[in-house]
Amino acid sequence: MTSAVLPAVAEQLFRDIHNIYQETSQIPDDLLIALTFVFGQCAVQALDLVDQHSVTCLSSPSGRKAFQVTGGSGRLYTCFTSCHYCPCPAFAYMVLRRNKGLLCKHILAVYLCEAMGVTHMQSVPDQQMTVLLSGTSPP
Numbered sequence: 001m002t003s004a005v006l007p008a009v010a011e012q013l014f015r016d017i018h019n020i021y022q023e024t025s026q027i028p029d030d031l032l033i034a035l036t037f038v039f040g041q042c043a044v045q046a047l048d049l050v051d052q053h054s055v056t057c058l059s060s061p062s063g064r065k066a067f068q069v070t071g072g073s074g075r076l077y078t079c080f081t082s083c084h085y086c087p088c089p090a091f092a093y094m095v096l097r098r099n100k101g102l103l104c105k106h107i108l109a110v111y112l113c114e115a116m117g118v119t120h121m122q123s124v125p126d127q128q129m130t131v132l133l134s135g136t137s138p139p
């Protein structure tokens with residue numbers, strides 16, 4: 001789970017969460033505080049999404065992977081951590097104004113789920129994956 005987009009401090013955080021969560025099934029307070037420090041309010045919202053089991057990892061036989069995150073409004077967002085993309089308005093806003101944040105709550109929720117090993121996995125046919133991959137542009 002490496003990404004050129006995330007700062008080293010964030011990657012280290014996900015690694016720590018991964019190691020500690022495997023042993024204790026909990027994220028200790030100091031890591032929660034660190035998360036909030038790095039990601040701001042986004043971290044709290046992302047943890048909510050994780051709690052609500054909102055993240056599903058779709059994988060196809062050819063090995064492609066996408067994540068579907070159900071947002072607070074019930075809308076389904078298809079995120080790609082590989083290219084660091086989410087179709088939500090917050091993400092578009094942050095890409096335009098990069099100093100506002102590192103990523104949106106959906107992508108952060110995906111990273112957290114992956115770190116905690118609680119992502120719900122689902123296999124989809126290649127055909128469906130192709131539809132997902134081509135349907136990602138914002139309206």
Ligand SMILES: [Zn+2]
Pocket residue numbers: 077086087088089090091104105106107
């Ligand atoms: Zn998003």
